[in-house]
Amino acid sequence: xxxxxxxxxxxxxxxxxxxxxxxxxxxxxxxxxxxxxxxxxxxxxxxxxxxxxxxxxxxxxxxxxxxxxxxxxxxxxxxxxxxxxxxxxxxxxxxxxxxxxxxxxxxxxxxxxxxxxxxxxxxxxxxxxxxxxxxxxxxxxxxxxxxxxxxxxxxxxxxxxxxxxxxxxxxxxxxxxxxxxxxxxxxxxxxxxxxxxxxxxxxxxxxxxxxxxxxxxxxxxxxxxxxxxxxxxxxxxxxxxxxxxxxxxxxxxxxxxxxxxxxxxxxxxxxxxxxxxxxxxxxxxxxxx
Numbered sequence: 001x002x003x004x005x006x007x008x009x010x011x012x013x014x015x016x017x018x019x020x021x022x023x024x025x026x027x028x029x030x031x032x033x034x035x036x037x038x039x040x041x042x043x044x045x046x047x048x049x050x051x052x053x054x055x056x057x058x059x060x061x062x063x064x065x066x067x068x069x070x071x072x073x074x075x076x077x078x079x080x081x082x083x084x085x086x087x088x089x090x091x092x093x094x095x096x097x098x099x100x101x102x103x104x105x106x107x108x109x110x111x112x113x114x115x116x117x118x119x120x121x122x123x124x125x126x127x128x129x130x131x132x133x134x135x136x137x138x139x140x141x142x143x144x145x146x147x148x149x150x151x152x153x154x155x156x157x158x159x160x161x162x163x164x165x166x167x168x169x170x171x172x173x174x175x176x177x178x179x180x181x182x183x184x185x186x187x188x189x190x191x192x193x194x195x196x197x198x199x200x201x202x203x204x205x206x207x208x209x210x211x212x213x214x215x216x217x218x219x220x221x222x223x224x225x226x227x228x229x230x231x232x233x234x235x236x237x238x239x240x241x242x243x244x245x246x247x248x249x250x251x252x253x254x255x256x257x258x259x260x261x262x263x264x265x266x267x268x269x270x271x272x273x274x275x276x277x278x279x280x281x282x283x284x285x286x287x288x289x
């Protein structure tokens with residue numbers, strides 16, 4: 001079985017509180033994009049994982065794809081195994097859910113391959129034990145996600161937006177970013193209600209004025225390259241540019257495929273990790289069974 005595991009962006013990211021155990025309550029708008037890893041699942045006596053592509057991910061039990069397979073095996077009680085191969089394209093430490101998307105694809109694919117018969121809700125519950133973004137990346141679409149990733153509202157988005165995504169610097173420590181966030185008053189706070197309305201109605205101007213990410217100012221302090229990449233995207237015609245997740249990737253949204261393509265031709269020689277892509281509905285797609 002071959003699957004595509006798609007990355008995501010955060011149109012908005014807000015923090016609304018914190019639990020006693022340290023987990024943060026979030027309010028986010030997320031949507032998959034067309035940049036994807038490729039996952040191959042083959043029946044095998046036990047669980048094993050290999051990786052290829054760039055950036056290279058670890059081929060051991062710490063890999064989220066392997067952890068997802070093990071969690072599904074334990075939850076379903078199956079005695080079956082699988083050989084998992086992950087071919088990477090999504091940058092690591094980018095805030096694009098690369099490892100989480102691999103986990104979501106493995107849960108979705110093995111549920112079919114092993115005939116475990118679990119519902120999407122059951123898969124999402126297993127996914128939440130692996131990472132906060134995994135439930136959304138099982139579900140896909142446009143979702144407003146609250147809590148620690150478990151409270152999702154599905155929303156219709158009839159429009160796809162063309163994006164240039166840049167990872168201008170190495171990944172950041174999510175823990176460090178959240179720790180520094182508490183030292184200053186939140187900035188770049190999104191208007192998530194307005195951003196959601198804009199996505200549902202295709203109002204790009206309203207979308208660009210409403211999106212935001214409260215972690216971006218913190219991440220920019222740690223990695224000034226993030227602010228520089230956003231400035232470059234705007235200079236090349238993006239009406240808005242924002243960081244996704246806790247970084248370090250940023251995206252610029254463009255008014256047309258041709259505008260994005262022209263800007264990509266000018267920007268791509270400057271960065272190793274730069275991608276031309278678009279938003280979409282699917283977060284996992286089975287390409288071949």
